[in-house]
Amino acid sequence: MTAPEREPGSPSRVSDVMTRAVVAVGRTALFKDIVERMERWKVSALPVLEGDGRVVGVVSEADLLPKEEFRDSDPDRMTQRSRLADLAKAGAVSAEEVMSTPAVTVHADATLAEAARIMALKRVKRLPVVTPEGVLEGLVSRGDLLKVFLREDAELADEIRRDVLDVLFPAPVEPLHVVVVDGVVTLTGKVPDGTRIPLAVRMIRGVEGVVGLDCHLTGA
Secondary structure, X not given: OOOOOOOOOOOOEHHHHOEOOOOOEEOOOEHHHHHHHHHHHOOXXXXXXXXXXXEEEEEEHHHHHHHHHOOOOOOOHHHHHHOHHHHHHHOOOEHHHHOEOOXXXXXXXOEHHHHHHHHHHHOOOEEEEEOOOOXXXXXXXXXXXXXXXXXXXXXXXXXXXXXXXXXXXXXXXXXXXXXEEOOEEEEXXXXXXXXXXXXXXXXXXXXOOOOEEEEEEEEO
């Protein structure tokens, strides 16, 4: 048994929360221009694009910092061996030389959970959103993914009733009550088939924006 598709207003995909107006640079952008653009637009990373808009890398503050770190130092042999990539970036003058490549990206139809896993595994704070051909469509950040927790309690309660309870328990023994306070869901009531309660718990926990769940459903 499957639940109905989410309504358009319910965020569940990267396309629902991503920023579509993205500041980017080309391969030949100079170091100082990159820093100035980051400062002007208050961003900490910029996608690097080919002429057709395809993402070929990302320049972040972490990529730029080695130039300052090694500006007036003479690293020892061990540092030279262990931080060869950073030392190369310290001498870079263009985006092509300093960018991290290949770029870690995500598609617009990816789920928010998938985007969150990519960020965690790759230890990045934001992801360029690209088409299957790699062309830039937008940008999604950690903050964008957290927007789902701003959903109204009433909206969460409606979705849980419609997409979970009405589907799994269309004829409850007694009325099922859903109370959502600050994203925490409390369920009470009696259902005819108690074996479906664990499935209901999993589905509700999977609803975007649910912070916690206190389930008091019982079987007949």
